[in-house]
Amino acid sequence: MMLLAKALRARAPSLTRQRRLDPHVAARSRTYACSYSISAHPAPTTLLCRILSWRRVTPTCMCPRFQRQYSSEEDISQHGDADGRVHDSDGVLKALGVKDTIQNETLLASMKIIVERSKSFFEGGKIDRDMGKLLYQVATRYKGSDTSRDLLVDYVCEGKLTNEPQLSAALQYLKRHPVGPIDTKDFEECCGVGVVITPESIAEEVKKAMEESEKELNKKGDKLREQELYYAVKKRLKWADSKLVKDAVSKEVSTSLGARNIPAAGKAKVIISHPQNKQSSPCQQASPYLVGEARHFHKPGENYLTDGYVVTPRTLDLLKRHLEETGGKVITRFPPEPNGILHIGHAKAINFNFGYAKALGGITYLRYDDTNPETEDERYIREIKEMVEWLGHKPYKITFASDYFPQLHSYAVELIKRGHAYVCHQGFEELKGIKPPLSPWRDRPIEESLELFENMKDGKFKEGYATLRMKMTMEDGKQDPVAYRIKYAPHPQTGTQWSIYPTYDYAHCLCDSIENITHSLCTKEFQSRRSSYYWLCNALDIYCPVQWEYSRLNVYHTLVSKRKIQKLILAGIVEDWDDPRLYTLSALRRRGYPPDAINRFCMEAGITVSEGAVQPEMLEHFVREELNRTTHRVMAVLHPLKIVITNFPHSEAISVPVSNHPNDPSAGVRNVPLDRVIYVERSDFMEHPTTSYYRLTPNQPVGLNHASVVISVENIIKDTSGSIVELHVKCHKLSDVHKPKAFIHWVSNPRMCTVRLYNRLFLHKDPEDLVDGFISDINPSSLEVIEGALVERTFPSAHVGTVVQFERLGYYCVDRDTKIHRGNLVFNRTVSLREDSNNPVPV
Numbered sequence: 001m002m003l004l005a006k007a008l009r010a011r012a013p014s015l016t017r018q019r020r021l022d023p024h025v026a027a028r029s030r031t032y033a034c035s036y037s038i039s040a041h042p043a044p045t046t047l048l049c050r051i052l053s054w055r056r057v058t059p060t061c062m063c064p065r066f067q068r069q070y071s072s073e074e075d076i077s078q079h080g081d082a083d084g085r086v087h088d089s090d091g092v093l094k095a096l097g098v099k100d101t102i103q104n105e106t107l108l109a110s111m112k113i114i115v116e117r118s119k120s121f122f123e124g125g126k127i128d129r130d131m132g133k134l135l136y137q138v139a140t141r142y143k144g145s146d147t148s149r150d151l152l153v154d155y156v157c158e159g160k161l162t163n164e165p166q167l168s169a170a171l172q173y174l175k176r177h178p179v180g181p182i183d184t185k186d187f188e189e190c191c192g193v194g195v196v197i198t199p200e201s202i203a204e205e206v207k208k209a210m211e212e213s214e215k216e217l218n219k220k221g222d223k224l225r226e227q228e229l230y231y232a233v234k235k236r237l238k239w240a241d242s243k244l245v246k247d248a249v250s251k252e253v254s255t256s257l258g259a260r261n262i263p264a265a266g267k268a269k270v271i272i273s274h275p276q277n278k279q280s281s282p283c284q285q286a287s288p289y290l291v292g293e294a295r296h297f298h299k300p301g302e303n304y305l306t307d308g309y310v311v312t313p314r315t316l317d318l319l320k321r322h323l324e325e326t327g328g329k330v331i332t333r334f335p336p337e338p339n340g341i342l343h344i345g346h347a348k349a350i351n352f353n354f355g356y357a358k359a360l361g362g363i364t365y366l367r368y369d370d371t372n373p374e375t376e377d378e379r380y381i382r383e384i385k386e387m388v389e390w391l392g393h394k395p396y397k398i399t400f401a402s403d404y405f406p407q408l409h410s411y412a413v414e415l416i417k418r419g420h421a422y423v424c425h426q427g428f429e430e431l432k433g434i435k436p437p438l439s440p441w442r443d444r445p446i447e448e449s450l451e452l453f454e455n456m457k458d459g460k461f462k463e464g465y466a467t468l469r470m471k472m473t474m475e476d477g478k479q480d481p482v483a484y485r486i487k488y489a490p491h492p493q494t495g496t497q498w499s500i501y502p503t504y505d506y507a508h509c510l511c512d513s514i515e516n517i518t519h520s521l522c523t524k525e526f527q528s529r530r531s532s533y534y535w536l537c538n539a540l541d542i543y544c545p546v547q548w549e550y551s552r553l554n555v556y557h558t559l560v561s562k563r564k565i566q567k568l569i570l571a572g573i574v575e576d577w578d579d580p581r582l583y584t585l586s587a588l589r590r591r592g593y594p595p596d597a598i599n600r601f602c603m604e605a606g607i608t609v610s611e612g613a614v615q616p617e618m619l620e621h622f623v624r625e626e627l628n629r630t631t632h633r634v635m636a637v638l639h640p641l642k643i644v645i646t647n648f649p650h651s652e653a654i655s656v657p658v659s660n661h662p663n664d665p666s667a668g669v670r671n672v673p674l675d676r677v678i679y680v681e682r683s684d685f686m687e688h689p690t691t692s693y694y695r696l697t698p699n700q701p702v703g704l705n706h707a708s709v710v711i712s713v714e715n716i717i718k719d720t721s722g723s724i725v726e727l728h729v730k731c732h733k734l735s736d737v738h739k740p741k742a743f744i745h746w747v748s749n750p751r752m753c754t755v756r757l758y759n760r761l762f763l764h765k766d767p768e769d770l771v772d773g774f775i776s777d778i779n780p781s782s783l784e785v786i787e788g789a790l791v792e793r794t795f796p797s798a799h800v801g802t803v804v805q806f807e808r809l810g811y812y813c814v815d816r817d818t819k820i821h822r823g824n825l826v827f828n829r830t831v832s833l834r835e836d837s838n839n840p841v842p843v
Contacts, residue, residue: 111139114153121157131156134167141171144311148174151182160193163241178304178311192239202244205233206252229253289355292607293550297356300328300518303546310534310544318543322516330362331518334388334395335508338368338492339375340562341577341584342387344598344619345523348553351602353521354393365515366395370402371507373491381492387585391595401507402493404514408502409457411510411540412468412483416449420539421483423452424469431482439469439480456486459499463488470506472535476528481505509533512545520547524609553605554613556765558583559774573778574761580828581761581782591758592803592813592830593619597626616760620831627803627811627830632660632667635705635745636791636806636827638755640679642726643746646714648676649731653749658706670794674707675748679790684744685727687716694741701732703743705807708734745807750790753825755812757784791825803830 114135118127127135134156142149152170155161161170170191174182188194209232230249234240301323304311332353336342342350357364366388370376388395401408415421424439449468456466468484483506490496509532512520520533527549537544559565560583568574568582577584580591588598601622605614635658653675661667680696689697696702701712710732717726761782767774795804802814811830818826 107139110149111136114139114149117150117153118157134161134164137164137167141307142174143308144174144178148182155191155193160188161191163239165239165242166192172305175305179313179316195239197237197240199244199248202233202237202240202248203252205236206245206248209233209236210252288603289352289359289607293548293609294352294356294607297519297548298546300326300330303518303544306546308530308534309546310538312538312541314541315544318541322543326516326518329518330357330360331365331516332357332362332521333365333367333512333515333517335367335369335401335511336384337372337375338370338377338380338384339372340380340565341586342384343560343585344555344558344583344588345553345560346387347391347585347598348602348605349521349523350388350391350393351599352550352607354388355603356519356521362518363396364393365397365399365517367399367401367511367515369504369508369511370400370491370493371502371504373487373489373501376492378492383586387589390585390589391599399515400493401502401511402491404507404511405494405498405502407514408507408510409500411542412453412502412506413450414540415470415483415536416446416453416468418539419446419471421449421468421470423449423456423466424480425466427464435477436479442469442471442480453484456484456500457498459488461486468500470532470536472532472539474505474528475531478528481532505529505532506536509536509545509547510540510542513537513543516543517545520545522547522549523552524549524611525552549609550607551609551611553602554611555583555619556613556615557760557762557767558616559762559768560584561768564768564774567775571775573775580756580758589801590813590816591828592627592801592811593623594626594630594803597622600626613765615765623831624811624833627805631803631805631811633658633662633807634792634795634804635672635747636753636755636789636809636812637679637681637745637747637750638786638789638809639682640747640788640790641682641685641724643678643680643711644726644728645676645678645711645731646728647730656707672706672792672794673749674704674709678704678746678748679750680744680746682724685713685724687724695744696727701737701740703734703740705743705745707746710734710737710740747790747792749793751793751795751825753789753791753827755786755789755827755829756815757786757829758782759784789827791827795825798825805833809833 115127118131118135122128135153138149138152138156142152152161152167152174155170156167161167170187173187173190206229209229212232229252230246233245233249234242237245298306301319303309303319304315334350334353336346354364356362366385368381368384370381385398412421422439422442422444424441426436426439426441430436452466453468455461456468463486465486467482467486469480470483471480473479474481482503484500484502486499487501488496488499491498491501508529509520526547530547530549533547534544565574565577565582565584569576569579574581578586578590580587585598589595598619601619604618604622653673655671656674657669658672659665659667659669684702685696686693687698689700694700696711696713698713698716701710703710711729712732713727714730715728716724717728719725759782760779762774762777763779764770764777767777770777791806798814798818800814800816800818803811805811810832812827813830815826815828818824
């Protein structure tokens with residue numbers, strides 16, 4: 001590495017000139033961003049990073065005035081490499097005191113303007129390092145007008161905004177005043193301009209806070225924490241530099257109490273209360289949907305206060321009209337694509353969208369994103385609605401993206417007229433990949449695009465011949481995403497009325513705007529589409545909602561990809577979309593998972609932006625809790641062993657009253673028959689017991705649950721192979737003998753049933769990561785079918801979906817196949833009684 005660094009240092013002046021231009025790039029005359037020379041000889045390590053991270057600067061809709069056409073080899077060598085990577089050849093980042101390489105061309109262009117403007121404040125054009133960090137924050141955090149950005153730059157360079165707290169206050173002020181002239185006096189007062197906080201004043205406040213903390217320490221007997229002291233001082237000195245406060249606190253703590261008695265900074269968990277939370281209503285404080293990331297969500301009509309939200313001259317007028325139409329209500333939507341069954345991840349999305357709106361007195365749409373007629377089906381439309389209602393939510397209104405096809409088409413025509421879209425003839429294969437070639441039709445005349453788009457609508461072209469593309473660059477670098485494509489498949493809602501269909505990137509934000517959605521809640525994979533979301537609404541001058549992202553709900557030992565589940569179905573590994581080993585919502589319902597347990601699981605998973613996964617035991621925990629509270633108890637024997645009571649004192653069966661729920665008298669009592677012949681679990685008898693075995697043995701009696709009877713073995717009957725087939729026992733009243741060590745369940749005059757025991761479908765927690773593919777990770781014991789199991793005849797219901805607890809075994813659900821097997825119940829095991837047991841019978 002050292003030799004490489006020396007070589008790079010020697011060749012630094014000539015490296016740029018030696019890069020060669022790709023002929024294909026030269027022929028297409030790419031667009032590259034303008035540059036300003038600041039650093040002619042970057043450090044070798046920085047130069048190495050730049051060489052390894054070239055990236056083409058493609059045209060961006062956000063700042064067209066910063067673009068310039070380059071086609072010569074000299075221009076390419078100064079501004080980018082032939083493979084399309086962007087680099088900081090002008091040392092803009094170095095001038096701002098930032099060591100990273102740049103990946104975002106829009107950000108780089110903004111920083112160049114900031115650097116040029118700030119040079120006039122310094123001799124020789126050299127920017128102070130501390131101010132450079134603040135200027136970098138201006139470039140990355142402020143998304144408003146150029147005038148307001150210049151105001152921030154001037155205040156930083158003039159030394160009026162000297163630290164991060166002041167700059168944050170300034171940013172917040174400008175968000176609240178996105179248009180119109182700025183009241184200088186009010187602005188400076190809100191930002192602490194002119195407030196001077198010296199190191200001496202910080203030290204004095206630290207000492208005062210220390211004295212108060214020591215008094216509190218004596219009262220509570222708690223340890224003094226450095227973090228608590230830090231926040232106490234920051235509360236008093238709002239505009240103090242955070243680093244100076246931290247250093248002063250560390251010094252005072254070390255001097256006064258000794259470092260060994262103080263937990264290291266950052267170790268203690270500090271809960272910072274936000275001012276807005278103090279004013280929240282009791283309803284808001286109690287709701288699980290208003291914690292985590294949701295605490296930072298904007299109020300209706302205050303979209304412009306959100307980081308990254310793009311403000312235009314018409315924004316405030318559009319928001320005013322939006323508030324008039326909605327009455328200030330929170331409006332969310334759950335927008336599934338009807339091309340498959342909903343899964344556990346959708347349950348989180350459903351709960352969050354409906355729960356957040358309900359907690360704030362708002363409403364939620366169920367909108368089907370039916371923009372792809374080839375994959376959509378009425379079955380999925382019906383089942384999605386069923387699952388939403390099964391989870392306990394009622395949509396304010398059910399809509400389809402296809403309801404708005406005429407309006408979406410009008411928007412597309414307007415987009416072309418404004419020069420923001422064009423008809424392109426590049427094929428699907430050409431557009432694949434991260435950096436497809438630029439379209440040669442990007443600058444075609446507006447009238448020509450309008451005529452071609454009308455021909456697309458009228459069905460005059462074959463599929464794939466043309467698409468309508470938007471002139472913008474997404475955050476992930478994808479350029480000019482497709483807005484419309486030609487498809488001749490019939491649509492479930494509109495039939496053959498349309499031959500062109502909008503894409504998700506085009507239709508999603510516009511449908512949100514049409515429905516006046518206030519909070520467009522989506523998972524993090526859509527974060528790269530946020531810029532296109534805002535761009536498209538603003539390009540058409542229509543109301544623009546705010547997109548908020550949160551992490552997906554991932555569960556180990558399963559997969560939820562529609563394509564991969566379909567592969568499992570076609571391979572015969574699972575039965576269908578509702579196979580109880582899957583984590584689709586229909587599968588969980590068939591397995592017997594109650595919706596309230598799923599909802600509680602989603603609440604517990606929380607609303608965060610950090611990606612992660614949870615073990616399936618977490619969901620099973622909530623299922624057990626819910627079923628333990630709500631289900632009736634029933635006795636059943638999965639592996640029956642016949643027992644004959646030789647001294648049964650009655651000539652016919654007697655009725656034993658048994659409570660349906662031990663903790664709920666309102667559940668009632670059932671009468672269970674007890675006859676001369678009963679059946680118990682084979683595992684409840686051991687001919688040659690171990691020392692820790694407490695159930696029935698040749699020399700050890702056992703009690704029968706609910707019957708107040710104790711039985712003891714009299715004779716063991718075996719077949720020719722030596723297997724036990726029957727036991728003869730004597731019975732005694734419980735009151736006449738010593739209390740046995742254990743009690744077991746039993747059935748008499750039972751009904752026969754089939755029981756299916758489900759375990760994890762995959763052996764490893766991340767089956768999709770395996771080299772041999774997820775099919776190779778199938779658990780051979782994921783399903784065990786037990787024929788000939790027995791359940792008490794007084795089973796309260798044979799309705800499909802009924803869940804009961806089989807005493808000592810687990811929770812079981814009546815399966816839909818019960819209708820097919822005449823006279824034979826079919827049960828699916830929902831979950832075992834214990835978290836650490838996969839056995840159907842307790843040991």
